Amino acid sequence: MTVSVRASTAADLEALLAFSTSAPVSWTRPDRYRQESLTGNHRQEWSFLAVRDGRPVGRALWWGGADAGAPSTLDDLLVAPSDEDDRVTIAAALIRAGTASFGTVPEWIVDLAVDWHDDPEAVAAVAWRTEAARQAGLARSTERVSVAWEPPTAAVAPTSPRLRFRGGDDEFTDLFARVTVGSLDAHTRATVAELGVRGTALDDLDFYRSLPGRREDWRIAEDNDGLVVGFVLATRTAYDAAVSSIGVLPQHRGKGIVDGLLAEALRVHAAAGEPRVVATTDADNVPMRRAFERAGATVTRRRLVFER
Numbered sequence: 001m002t003v004s005v006r007a008s009t010a011a012d013l014e015a016l017l018a019f020s021t022s023a024p025v026s027w028t029r030p031d032r033y034r035q036e037s038l039t040g041n042h043r044q045e046w047s048f049l050a051v052r053d054g055r056p057v058g059r060a061l062w063w064g065g066a067d068a069g070a071p072s073t074l075d076d077l078l079v080a081p082s083d084e085d086d087r088v089t090i091a092a093a094l095i096r097a098g099t100a101s102f103g104t105v106p107e108w109i110v111d112l113a114v115d116w117h118d119d120p121e122a123v124a125a126v127a128w129r130t131e132a133a134r135q136a137g138l139a140r141s142t143e144r145v146s147v148a149w150e151p152p153t154a155a156v157a158p159t160s161p162r163l164r165f166r167g168g169d170d171e172f173t174d175l176f177a178r179v180t181v182g183s184l185d186a187h188t189r190a191t192v193a194e195l196g197v198r199g200t201a202l203d204d205l206d207f208y209r210s211l212p213g214r215r216e217d218w219r220i221a222e223d224n225d226g227l228v229v230g231f232v233l234a235t236r237t238a239y240d241a242a243v244s245s246i247g248v249l250p251q252h253r254g255k256g257i258v259d260g261l262l263a264e265a266l267r268v269h270a271a272a273g274e275p276r277v278v279a280t281t282d283a284d285n286v287p288m289r290r291a292f293e294r295a296g297a298t299v300t301r302r303r304l305v306f307e308r
Contacts, residue, residue, distance in 0.1 A: 006049060108306040
């Protein structure tokens with residue numbers, strides 16, 4: 001029978017929360033959904049059901065900021081085991097229905113184990129999700145690496161004698177534009193192709209300004225001659241302190257400046273007593289991954305991001 005897809009209602013809550021999976025991918029458990037519904041991060045109108053012959057066969061849970069008018073990510077998409085033969089079709093229909101309703105195309109984030117490439121079940125779980133994303137218009141995928149620092153196991157490096165740090169405001173638009181040149185970040189390259197350099201800078205800044213945290217913790221770095229060499233944003237996710245963006249100006253790359261920028265963000269969070277700091281980077285961005293390793297970060301998971 002035909003599958004219909006719709007946003008959930010209050011009467012659908014138990015059906016929505018009855019889904020689960022044994023596949024080695026992240027998914028939203030009932031207690032978390034209930035908790036984040038109270039904060040407005042999950043909402044009925046952002047939670048979709050696929051139904052066949054009156055029976056729920058799939059769900060998609062989007063997540064967004066408590067004050068947001070639309071969700072920012074698709075964090076959970078599950079299909080009932082009895083309907084796995086149609087899981088690509090069901091999943092794609094859920095994504096299309098949600099994005100049509102929201103008027104935006106949020107990223108689909110699938111969190112995986114660090115060694116997922118060596119797990120046949122994980123590889124299979126990724127394969128059908130990748131095809132569903134493609135059919136729903138999320139044709140670009142990027143694998144990212146998530147890391148964490150948890151003092152005191154990861155000591156904060158001393159201040160670099162080569163760098164001085166200060167705050168800034170309007171300068172960040174120019175700095176964000178300048179660091180797009182030669183960027184290894186897949187999202188940045190794709191956005192530059194779509195929006196141009198300045199459009200990318202403004203788009204990135206809009207996102208970072210929407211994050212929790214203090215604007216005073218955005219740092220601009222100067223060398224001993226007073227030349228700006230880069231910046232780092234110490235911010236927060238909804239759950240942890242974070243290093244959200246690091247940029248070294250193109251002419252200053254390859255000099256180890258990234259280590260000083262990263263250390264500054266970790267010092268900011270350490271001074272605030274944060275017990276955990278997180279960050280992500282593309283799996284293909286080897287220089288940034290090595291900087292995280294030098295700073296004592298531990299790799300916690302891999303993340304696939306599907307985008308339009």
